[in-house]
Amino acid sequence: MFFLFPGSCLGMQDHEAPPRSIKKMKTKFKIRRFDPQKDQAPRFQEYELEVPQGATLLDCVNLIKWTQDGTLSYRMSCRSAICGSCAMKVNGHARLACKTQAKDVIKNNLVVLEPLGNMTVIKDLAVDLEPFWEKVEKVMPWLVNDEEVSPGVERLQSPEDFHKIDAASTCIMCASCFSDCCSEEVDKEYLGPTALAKAQRFVCDSRDKKQFERISKLSKEKGIWDCTHCGECSQRCPTDAKPLERIVELRNVALNSGVLNNNGARHAKAFVDSIAKSGRLNENELPVKSMGFFNIKGLLEILPVGIRMLIRGKNPPLIHHSIEDMDQVKKIFREFGEPK
Ligand code: SF4
Ligand code: SF4
Ligand code: FES
CATH class of the missing domain: 1.10.1060.10 (Alpha-helical ferredoxin)
Known part of the structure; x- marks a missing residue:
């Protein structure tokens, strides 16, 4: 009989029944399965597990693998939130399975597990890193x-x-x-x-x-x-x-450091200048200032977007309606000093 033992290195012991004080919560685990060598497309497989009190999500996944389905693939190593290998998507968001208490992610007796996003799946919950x-x-x-340092001397x-x-x-x-x-x-x-x-x-x-x-x-x-x-x-x-x-x-x-010759830095500066000057953001000026007035190629690239916005009536108004307490915004800028 298996039960979780928080202090053990593998999260399971093979001796007697759990102490009476350990409560269990019947939970359905929906796990995304995919073996690119065999499957046409990913699918969800459901497992039922009595989740013991105090179990981490990784403990649960281990129990499923060890007691129900040895074909389930995922990564783990330290079980202590150090190695970084057990990250997976839990109910749609990435989390470290060994640092997540199962009770915190069980919603209506259900947990959905998927592989991390933005990477290709190797198998089930293991992705190509x-x-x-x-x-x-x-x-x-x-x-x-x-710079040379003498042997035995540290860079302090x-x-x-x-x-x-x-x-x-x-x-x-x-x-x-x-x-x-x-x-x-x-x-x-x-x-x-x-x-x-x-x-x-x-x-x-x-x-x-x-x-x-x-x-x-x-x-x-x-x-x-x-x-x-x-x-x-x-x-x-x-x-x-x-x-x-x-x-x-x-x-x-x-x-x-004066690394300003790029769209991002120009955008940040144009944003701050606009608000410092008028208390509001001039969104008509912003794209042009961000690209740079003499960046003809860049300006031509954003021109179609501007035209589409104009046709669909999405362009910001040329004259803004008045905004209450706008002077307060300018005052905040004065307090922090004029932008450089
Ligand atoms: S979430 Fe990103 S930054 Fe944070 S520990 Fe993991 S890899 Fe590092
Ligand atoms: S877009 Fe930026 S803030 Fe958002 S997740 Fe990526 S790095 Fe983080
Ligand atoms: S198993 Fe190492 S961080 Fe979770």
Whole structure:
């Protein structure tokens, strides 16, 4: 007889019946199954499980595999939220299975499990992580510093400097953020939240000597300015790495380092200038200023969108209706100083 034993390394013991105090909850698990070598298309398979009190989601998946269906495939290793391998979609959103209490995700006695998004399925809940790792590699996730140090001497860093990279250092490479990123979904060339969080860890490392090269590269298309701020990555992140916050920090580094010759930086500046000047956002000016007045090719590219908006009556009004308390907005800008 199996039961979960929270302290055991495998989440199961093969001795007697569970203690009386352990309650169980009858739950249906709908798991997306797909074996590309055999199946034409993915399908959902249902399993019923008496979920013991205190069980994590990974404990449940293990019980299903060990007691009901040995063909179910998924990844796991540490069972301690360290290795990052057990991420999967739970009721539509990525989560670490070993860090999720089953009771927190069981809704109406049902849990739906699917593989992570934005990657190809290898089998069932196991996905091909190659594109994910390729993107991380693109940001040079290692310290670059050619200065000689004597053997046995460490490159020291103050606690304050370490604090700047502490959050990003907690990333366990679980790919939950990557799975649920909407920019990644529409543009497979986008660097993605994990790589950008990792990039912040090195851009802001006081010991690294490539900050300007790094931030210049990250400011190009498909980098920091292609994030839509949806916040999904930070919501899904099981650690303090919180990619959106790291992307915002990278944008600040880019602006403060004078890396301004790109659509994203121009867009941010045009946005701030417009509100500082008038208290409102001039959406008619914004696309032109973001592209750059002399970027003829870029302006021609957005022209069809502008024409379509005009035909469908979606373009912003040329003269805005008045907005109550608009002076307050200008006052906020004055308080924080004029934008540079
Ligand atoms: S905030 Fe940006 S990086 Fe994060 S999920 Fe949304 S689009 Fe992706
Ligand atoms: S940033 Fe967070 S969600 Fe993304 S891979 Fe790292 S730990 Fe996972
Ligand atoms: S099994 Fe290692 S993070 Fe879940």
